[in-house]
Amino acid sequence: MKPIVPRPQSGAILLVVALLLATMAALAFSMNRATGADALSVQDxxxxxxxxxxxxAAVANARWASQVGGCTSASIPLTALGTGTFSAAxxxxxxxxxxxxxxxxxxxxTIRTRSVNESNVFDFSxxxxxxxxxxxxxxxxxxxAGTVLQSYWQSKIYADSTDIALMxxxxxxxxxxxxxxxxxDAQVLSANLILTQNGTGAVTRQVAVQRMMTPWDQKASWTSPTDKTYWTGTDWGNLAFDTVGxxxxxxxxxxxxxxVEGWHKGRLANYGMLLRLVTPNQSVSFYSRDAAAKNRPILRVTSAKAC
Known part of the structure; x- marks a missing residue:
């Protein structure tokens, strides 16, 4: 199984894509009308x-202009594109x-109108x-796995360790x-998990980040996520949000x-994330929150406030 999948995009990136796709589609139709009119009439x-x-395209342009312009909420003037025009109030x-x-x-x-009310916009500036x-x-x-006292290791708790060990x-x-x-009311633009390796490695090891789907706490072990519950068997997602060598x-x-955007918007329940090695017979260790301050895990989030 390959856990690498296309990552969900932030709202900012989706807005750019929407603008580009809408404009490209409009241009394609307009150019088709312009170049093919002499040979073949274009259907209504x-x-x-x-x-x-x-x-x-005008809607996307208006939203984008407002966001990159510091919440200007300016209208889009009449703009020519191919054999057509667009504008937005x-x-x-x-x-x-x-x-x-x-x-x-x-x-x-041939005129078409789009109306969007109460559109959320954010100050990207x-x-x-x-x-x-x-x-x-x-x-x-x-x-x-592979040990004589398997049940002992499965119940062991490592929350106070200065490492996050992966094997x-x-x-x-x-x-x-x-x-x-x-x-x-902010829009998450980017979120990065930053970990510091404890030690080094002669080979590159692929480490995947996956979504946790069951609540857990510092008493988590292989057998149970808390001291009062058990894992369900569907406790983390099969697909990776990112994989890094x-x-x-x-x-x-x-x-x-x-x-992180899914957590923030409430689309995904926030039960944290899981780290695992993708390739067999490898190991790696990262510093945990109990290590020196400079080496602790960081979740770095960049956001834009609502206009």
Whole structure:
């Protein structure tokens, strides 16, 4: 099984993609109309689609311009694109969200309108970066595979260890941060897990970060997530949010933007993350929260406040 999958994108990236796709689609339809008119008439359906794409581009353009311009909420003037035009009227609602009415026109007579009310926008010109290092909970669990006293290792608790030890198919790391330091109305733009390796390695070891799906605490062991509950068998996701090769260096960074954004927006329950080695017969160790301050795990989150 390969745990590497495309990462969920942040709202900021999605907005850029939406703008580009809408504009490209509008341009494609407009250019088709412009170059093919002499040879073949273009059906009304295609002109209607082109006008709709132009209106979509205007909505995305209005949101993007407001966010990169410091919450300007400026309207988009009439703009030519191929054989069409688009524009958008923008009004700031009492909630400070945007009401956008966009129009796309092709050949002056095919018109489509898009209306978006109470659109959330964020101030990308004033971002904030915080290290959520102080409130981390971490440990590692051991399934005792290949040992004589397997049940002993499975019940052992490592929460006070200065390391987070990983061993292929045996040791798994657990980390948890609350996201309360990120304002409720903010947009998470990026989130990076930063770990410092304890030791070094002659080979590169692929370390995956996966989503935890069961609550756990510092008394977690292989047999139970807390001293009063048991693991269910579906306790972490099968797919990785990021996988990084750990070699002879000191500090390593995993992109966990999609995971943290999901926690912050409430789309995903925040039970932390799991670390595991992808390749058999390998091991690696990182410093835990009980190590010296300079080596402790960090979750670095960059966010933009709502307009």
């Amino acid at each position: 359906e295609y002109e209607a689609r082109a006008a709709g794409y132009l209106a979509d 923008v009004v700031k609602a009492p909630s400070k969200r945007l009401n956008i009415t966009a129009t796309g026109t092709v050949n002056g007579d 004033k971002t904030e970066t915080k290290d959520l290092g102080g409130n981390v909970i971490d440990t590692w669990i051991d399934n005792g 292929s198919d045996r040791y798994y790391g657990l980390l948890y941060w609350a996201t309360t330091d990120v304002k409720n 750990v070699g002879s260096g000191s500090t390593y960074t995993w992109d966990v933007t999609g995971l």
